[in-house]
Amino acid sequence: MKALTIGVALLTAAIIVTMGGCTISTPNGPASNLGSQTVTRYVAIGNSLTAGYQSNALYASAQDFSFPNLIARQLRLAGATIPNFEQPLYGDPGNADPTTGKAARYELISLVGPVIGPRGLTAGAPLNTGLTRQYDNLGIPGAVIFDFLDTTSFTIKAGPPRNNAFFSLVLRQSALGKTILAQARALRPDLVTFWLGNNDVLGYATSGGVSPSAPTSAAIFAALYAQAFDSLRASLPNAKIVVANIPNVTAIPFFNTLGPKVKPLIPPGVYLRYQKHGNTSLAFDSTRFTEANAPLLTLTGSAYATLLGANTGKWYRDKGILPPPAGIDTTKPFGFHPQNPWPDALTLDADEQVVAGAAVNAFNGTIATLAAAKGAALVDMNAFFTSVKANGYSSGGQKFTADYITGGLFSLDGVHPSSKGGGVVANQFIKVMNATWAMSIPMVDISSIPSIPVPFGKISGNGIPAIPASSFKDFDWLWGQSN
Amino acid sequence: MNKTIHSLVVFFVCSVMTSAVFASGFQLNEHGARAMAQGGAFAARATDGSAIFFNPAGLAFQTRPSLYAGTTLISPVSEFYGPTQLNTNQKSELQSQLFTPINIYFSYPIMEGLTAAVGVNNPFGLGTKWNENWAGKYLTTKVYLETFFISPTLAYQITDQLAIGAGVNYVTGSVLIERAVFTGAGDPRVSLDLSASGWGFNVGAMYKITPELSIGASYRSTVKVDAKGTAKFTPALSVLPAGDATTKIKLPAVAFVGLAYKVSEELELEADYQYNGWSSYDELAIEFKSNNSKSVAPKNYQDSFILRFGGEYKLDALRLRAGYLYDKSPVKDQFVEPMLPDANRNGINVGFGYNFNENFSLDFAYLLLLFNERKVESTIPEINFDGTYKSYVNLFAIDFGYTF
Structure with a gap:
């Protein structure tokens, strides 16, 4: 037994020696830092994409994941001394639909359909109104490039024809600065993200090329953008400025969801008859969605896609176009008969796609x-x-696509990024900032950002999202700056 | 003595408090405390029941019926720093788990030169568990893989120097995979519970060149395992393929070559080379019956090897043992994932055996597996999860032997 005792003692000693205490030392890696740069104030300039507008509304739980708010968080992790990043928060469930007076926010109401739309909830109220300085997030839903230097009073913009109350929400009082630029300048930022111009083409595209009937002209855009950018640089000569360009509008689910769902609903030998640009009467063209440059149907058409083949004039009634234009016969099968065609306003036809694409370029x-x-x-x-x-786009086991709802990147309005999409967008900015200024700002952990809430149950039905047509009025006023 | 054992127990319970992974790939090479204490360099001697694993020919030189059985306590600790693109300082720790693979061997000489044996052990296994909501939740939150090899074996001594052995392996096992499913809307969780079985074989030969010098070689075949089970999703969305799920895994072939030398009456040394045919594991393809879909995770493992060195020193009834091993990871950089945070590793082995009398013996072994720090920077898009893994594993084995 003596030998056994010796053995145990030797083994114990050997273990203690080899273990050297059960710890793992932290690996040496590049720590987060700002390189040789400093960031003491970050201001975000832009439109709904910058504001964190999501699922057809502005609301605090989405604004929390606006890409500028996420960038501000990551900047702090890298050692930036920026104060609280202030946003014009709108209490959940967010702003009201101007027509119904109820919350405009879309939710996934039922997986049967699926049904998507406002729940009829009482709208929220602005939360951060007591702030005595300008907001750091100056993203204004609906803003076009022209608005950057425009001194028109915010309350006038809230009335017709723009009906955009977000200028009053974000910029509040002219005492804080009469323009977006003035308010940004007053904050003396050393870092600015500038992402404007999307609405100069999105309004055209989402309205099926109807309202406005053309994107901002390339020459006017160039002049406005140069003016805006010159003034920004002149006001903030030393600031780090990051600009983002305009994604092609046809890359978003708003244009790519409905067509593929409608395609199998067209009976053999029948065509979808649709109006082309500027057309208000008889169908100008027909499709079975097999040609290379097939028309894109807007998500706005969801409520009407289920009426295809029915003898209905619902679209005209909903729009208040009564009686329907000459030549239209609503007793003919909707969408399948040349005299009751799929409306121009719900279609981005091949020519309109070219116009939008050329504008973006x-x-x-x-x-x-x-x-x-x-x-x-x-x-x-x-x-x-x-x-x-x-x-x-893949990240840590998450495979994002540009698909509606299931793609994960876009919110329920099919245009604006989801919360996770906000993280993905923020990371694109961070990547460029790190490369440009030799900073090591950590990327946003997208896996920790919540997905769109889903009710329990199963997705069923024909897959055409049932979105109430009326709810899309928001889209009209959000981009309908010309009318 | 009781006090010493008590402090040992306290020590291991303490190290068990930490957490979970094991051997390179998802292989387990600890199948007997005597072999394990010598770096697993045992194929040229194979003097106990674990010969069924290391070299079945070794059974032919065992002239008395014997039972050899025990367990290994495995306590892995692994930390992940990253994902690098998020924050190099962000640390995720594997949740603490304790694994206890077993080994039971019984051998019986039927007639002069011919020995029959049967063994049960767990040559493949894996267990990792991360926080439910950690950054890699869409890749993995929990994996548990367990295999049992039941191996009836025969060994025959052809001459005084030469013996051969062969056996069949009936393999039965189970796999549990849990992770979050990225659907874009919500974060359903999938729990995949599969059970599997398959067949393989093993052969070996041993030759005593001189009374001091012996050489051994063995081969264990690949095992094609068909796994069947169910996929459960919470919540159950119809787009998700709940219900029957199947997969096929080809467990790698393993070969040993070893050379043992008796330096003196007291001291034996051995060096082994172990080859692992991990290139058999090229993908994990799970087929879901409900919608005929397939989820394919590329693995593309490469063949790998383990170098083993060890020895035993006889001190009366006590056998003091020590060893070292180098285990090459079969996982290429761009395929490293938290389901199995693999890396090259060095193992330091110590242990001892004690023969209480003619019949009864007890063996202890301790192995510390130190993983090289592994920094991965270009994982494939399906993984896209770069960072630094740091791991070590404590293994403690106890086996008792009874020779009739």
């Missing part, structure tokens, strides 16, 4: 030139979203 040319000339870093959002549409 021209705008992005302007943006790239000015960014280079004025020493701003450029985030190529167009390339990113084009690649997402083609190949999806």
Whole structure:
């Protein structure tokens, strides 16, 4: 037994020696830092994409995941000394639909259908109104490039024709600055993200090329953008400025969801008869969605897709176009008969796609030139979203696509990023900032950001999202700056 | 003595408090405390029941019926720093688990030169468990893999120097995989519970070149395992393929070559090379019956090896043992994932055996597996989860032997 005791003692000693205490030392890696840069104040300039507008509304639990708010958080992790990043928070469930007076926010109401739309909830109220300075997030839903230097009073913009109350929400009083630029300048930021111009083409595209009937012209856009950018640079000569360009509008689910769902509903030998650009009467063209440049049906058409083949004039009644234009016969099968065609306002036809594409290219040319000339870093959002549409985007086991609802990247309105999408967008900015200024800002952990809440149950039905047509009025006023 | 054992127990319970992974790939090579204490260099001697694993030919030189049985306590600790693109300082720790693979061997000489034996052990296993909501939740939250090899074996001594052995392996096992499913809307969880079985074989030969020098070689075949079970999703969305699920896994072939030398009456040394045919594991493809879909995770393991060195020193009834091993990871950099945070590793082995009398013996072994720090920077898009893994594993084995 003596030998056994010796053995146990030896083994114990050997274990203690080899173990050297049960700890793992932290690996040496690049720690988060700002390189040789400092960031003491970050201001975000933009539209609904910057505001964190999501699922057809502005509400605090989505604004929490606005890409600027996420960037601000990551900047702090990298050692930035920025104070609280202040946003014009709107209490959940967010702003009201101007027509119903109820919360405009879309929710996934039922997986049977699926049914998507406002729940008829009482709208929320602005929360952060007591702030005595300008907001750091100056993203204004509906803002176009023209608005950056426009001194029109905020309350006038809230009335017709724009009906956009967000200028009053975000910029509040002219005492804080009469323009977006003035308010941004007053904050003396050393870092600015600038992402405007999307609405100069999105309004055209989402209204099926109807309202407005053309994107902002390339020449006017170039002039406005140059003016905006020159003033920004002149006001903040030393600030780090990051601009993002305009993603091609056809990369978003708003345009790619309905067509593929409608395609199998067209009986053999029958065509979808649709109006082309500017058409209000008889169908101008027909499709079975097999040609290369098939029309894109907007998500706005969801409520009417289930009426295909029915003898109905619902679209005209909903729009208040009574009686329907001459030549239209609503006793003919809707969408399948040339005399009761699928409306132009719900269609981005091949020609309109070309117009929108050309506008995006021209705008992005302007943006790239000015960014280079004025020493701003450029985030190529167009390339990113084009690649997402083609190949999806993977991160830590999450495979995002540009698909509606299930793709994960876009919110329920099919245009604006989801919360996770906000993280993905923020990471595109961070990547460019890190590369441009040799900073090591950590990326946003997208896996920790919540997905769209889903009711328990199963998705069933024909897959056409049942979104009440009336709820899309928001879209009209959000981008309907011209009317 | 009781006091010493008590402090040992306290020590191991303490290290068990930490957490979970094991051997390179999902292989387990600890199948007997005597072999384990010598770095697993045992194929040229194979003097106990674990010969069924290391080299079945070794059974032919065992002239008395014997029972050898025990367990290994495995306590892995693993930390992940990353994902790098998030924050190099962000640390995730594997949740603490204790694994106890077993080994039971019974051998019986039927007639002069011919020995029959049967063994049960767990040559493949894996267990990792991360926090339910950690950054890699869409890749893995929990994996548990267990295999039992039941191996009836025969060994025959052809001459005084030469013996051969062969056996069949009936393999039965189970796999549990849990993770979050990324659907874009909500975070359903999947729990995949499969059970499997398959067949394989093993052969070996041993040759005593001189009374001091012996050489051994063995081969265990691949085992094609068909796994069947169910996928459960919470909540159950119809787009998710709940219900029957199947997969096929090809467990790798393993070969040993060893050379043992008796330096003196007291001291034996051995060096082994173990080859692992891990290239058999190229993907984990799970087929879901309800919608005929397939989830394919590329693995693309490469063949790998383990170098083993060890020896035993006789001190009256006591056998003092020590060893070292180097285990090469079969997982390429771009395929490293938290389901199995693999890396090359060095193992330091110590242990001892004690023969109480003619019949009864007891063996203890301790192995500390130190993983090289592994930094991965270009994982494939399906994984896209870069970072640094740091791991070690404490293994403690006890086996008792009874020779009739």
